[in-house]
Amino acid sequence: MITLFYVLRAEALTELVTALTNANRIAEAVSLLAEAWQQAQTRDELLSLFAVATGLIGAYPGIEAGFVQAFAWVEEAMRRGA
Numbered sequence: 448m449i450t451l452f453y454v455l456r457a458e459a460l461t462e463l464v465t466a467l468t469n470a471n472r473i474a475e476a477v478s479l480l481a482e483a484w485q486q487a488q489t490r491d492e493l494l495s496l497f498a499v500a501t502g503l504i505g506a507y508p509g510i511e512a513g514f515v516q517a518f519a520w521v522e523e524a525m526r527r528g529a
Contacts, residue, residue, distance in 0.1 A: 453491060453492045453495040456483075456492075456495070456496070457496055457498055457499055460479070460480065460496065460499045461498075461499045461502065463476075463479060464476045464479060464480060464499055464502060464503065465502055467479065468502065468503060468506060473503070476503060477503065477510075480499055480500060480503070481517060484497075484518070484521045485521060487521060488525075489525070490522065490525065493518070493521055493522060493525070497514075500514045
């Protein structure tokens, strides 16, 4: 179940990623998002954070493959308990 904390965190990250993207600081936006994914504690949290990537995916076609791979990697790490 996605909690209010996850929703608020995702909203804040969306604002930051959007601001960085608008400033053409794409690498920083991707790095921020990747760090948030790596810190995710649950699958629900990961899913709420994955929604943040949609703005980058829409703005930069071709980047989605990397996000899908990153999502799979984080989910597998969580499954293993790493």
